[in-house]
Amino acid sequence: MNGKSPLLPEQNGAKSAYVLAGVTVLFLLLAAALYNGLWGQPPVKPQIPPVDPVFLETTPWRQTYADLVKAKQDLSDYDCYACHDRNKPPPLRFDDQQRIVVPSEHSNIVMGHGSHDRNNLCFNCHNENNLETLQIRNGSVVKFDNIPPLCGSCHGPTYRDWEAGAHGRTSGFWNHQLGDSVRLSCANCHNPHSPRIPTRQPAPGPHSLHEDAPPHQVKSETTP
Amino acid sequence: MPLPEQLPTTNGDHGMTRRSFLRSTAAFTGLTALAASLSPLRELADYTSVEQFMQKYYKEMTPDEMARVLQRIEGEVQRQYGIRPHVRDYKPMDGVEFVYCLNLTRCIGCRKCVHACVAENNQSRNPEIQYIRVLKLPHGSLDIEKAEHNYDAKQVPEPGFFYMPVQCQQCKNPPCVKVCPVNATWQESDGITVIDYDWCIGCRYCEAACPYWARRFNFTKPEIPKDRLNPNMSYLGNRPRKQGVMEKCHFCLQRTRAGKYPACLEVCPVGARKFGNILDPDSEVSYILRTKRVFIQLKEEMGTSPRFFYYFDK
Structure with a gap:
């Protein structure tokens, strides 16, 4: 169109109608954006998976003979004379480094009791004359459902602490007038053949608000 | 050349001047903006x-x-x-003063206490609020500067390190209580320092005053999955908090004031945590404080006199 020629009123009206319609749509979009808060929305939070309920478990990780009896579970592991002969103590075998050779029938047992695994003589605790019981070195016989006196015969201070409630897990009531406190037995936490508590996977640590934050490392002074 | 201003602006077909149109759309936009700015009031x-x-x-x-x-x-x-x-609303018991003992020789740093606490006390899951911070420290020192709490090990305990969980120390001389301008936090007769979430104004002075980093602030509305809500609640304890208030460990007062052990103690897989009434000479904590030899009251030099004792026993 020639710029010098005057616009006709009809042409002007049609053009301004388009402009007005465009501006109206623009304003409506702006209003909708303002209403829905496109600006000023909080940043999207990173997803944090809920913690595995395994980490909330309060049950002990081992079951003792007494627990098995109470729960009426399979006690065949404690039926020694199904295989062994009565009146005939089983022989012990050692390798050339004086380590006990665990027979293949008991291959589930991993020996690791005492510093350098030196408490490796089965009959330090098992009773060779009656395999269904245990024995203390002073000659007294202990049943499988009450082992703390046997453990305490060597671990005196720990036994004393356990009796006072200071060693080992407790649950229930601190106030004994309102309810009972439940105390566990040695074998609920310690495997008698290898009493050191095994390492485990830790529960997830705190999630940082800033995902790109570099992990802070500490070094041990005793290990390289 | 005719200028646009000289052209007729009135169009009989539309019945509206450009000026009045602009005025009304501007007013409409302004009102929408006002409504948008007031929309938080809907919540x-x-x-x-x-x-x-x-x-x-x-x-x-x-x-x-x-x-x-x-x-x-x-x-x-x-x-x-x-x-x-x-x-x-659980009230403190007569003749009871709570003390916590934590055996650093036993703690393996598994962080189960952290999550048992979150589950018991209805803490926000996202963003995470956790009352217990487990510090990993190298053997041979107790220098908090060397501690790390974001450790991500495959297996714990790691050789050469020990672990120290830190939570509210329930001080006998609590700095957080002194600085609160509205008395929304105070110490009760059983030694637990509590917070009234309905009275807290969210100034965070107590967070700044606490030398143990034990207080947590709800920067946003707490997010708790419905299926993980603990329905056994107390007014000063684990009822859900709102945005803008402080919270912290209160020794699970909904449990301990009913005679039970705290949640962090029951879940500890190694029995490192011990809790009880120090005024009872037969309690476990009395026995520990009587017979064990090395105790650490964290940042003892601050004069806060914590009711939380760390000890070693071998």
């Missing part, structure tokens, strides 16, 4: 009711008023989570 009902706004100070409430407040909280929780909780 106001979620966190402040008139009853709550008019609520009295905790220590001034009569039992009747307290009962009404507990009912209001039960209603609010039910509206929000669809679960009818059991909210109580």
Whole structure:
């Protein structure tokens, strides 16, 4: 169109109608954006998976003979004379480094009791004359459902602490007038053949608000 | 050349001048912007009711008023989570002063206590609020500067390190209580320093005053999955918090004031945590403080006199 020629009123009206319609749509979009808060929305939070309920478990990780009896579970592991002969103590075998050779029938047992695994003589605790019981070195016989006196015969201070409630897990009531406190037995936490508590996977640590934050490392002074 | 201004601006077909159109659209946009800026008020009902706004100070409430407040909280929780909780106001017991002992020789750093605490006390899951921070420290020092709490090991304990969980130390001389400008936090007769979440103004002075980094602030509305809500609640303890208030460990007062052990103690797989009444000479903590030899009161030099004792026993 020639710029010098005057616009006709009809042409002007049609053009301004388009402009007005465009501006109206623009304003409506702006209003909708303002209403829905496109600006000023909080940043999207990173997803944090809920913690595995395994980490909330309060049950002990081992079951003792007494627990098995109470729960009426399979006690065949404690039926020694199904295989062994009565009146005939089983022989012990050692390798050339004086380590006990665990027979293949008991291959589930991993020996690791005492510093350098030196408490490796089965009959330090098992009773060779009656395999269904245990024995203390002073000659007294202990049943499988009450082992703390046997453990305490060597671990005196720990036994004393356990009796006072200071060693080992407790649950229930601190106030004994309102309810009972439940105390566990040695074998609920310690495997008698290898009493050191095994390492485990830790529960997830705190999630940082800033995902790109570099992990802070500490070094041990005793290990390289 | 005719200028555009000289052209007729009135168009009989539309019946509107350009100026009036612009004026009305500008006014419309302005009103929408105003509505948008006021839209947070739509959520106001979620966190402040008139009853709550008019609520009295905790220590001034009569039992009747307290009962009404507990009912209001039960209603609010039910509206929000669809679960009818059991909210109580647990009072301290006579002749009881709580003490916590933690055996650093035993702790393996598994962080189970952290998550048991979160589950028991209805803490926000996202963003995470955790009362217990497990520090990993190299053997041979107790220098907090060398501690790390973001450790991500495959297996714990790692050789050469020990672990020290830190939570509210329930000080006998609590700096957080001194700085609170509105007395929304105070120490009760059993030694637990509590917070009235309805009285807290969120100034975070207590967070700054605490030398143990034990206080947590709700920067956003706490997010708790409905299926993980603990319905056994207490007014000063684990009822769900709102945005803008402080919270911290209160020795699980909804459990301990009913005679039970705290949640972090029951979940500890190695029995490193011991809790009880120090005024009872036969309690476990009395025995430990009597017979064990090395105790650490964290940042003892601050003069806060914590009721939380770390010890070694071998």
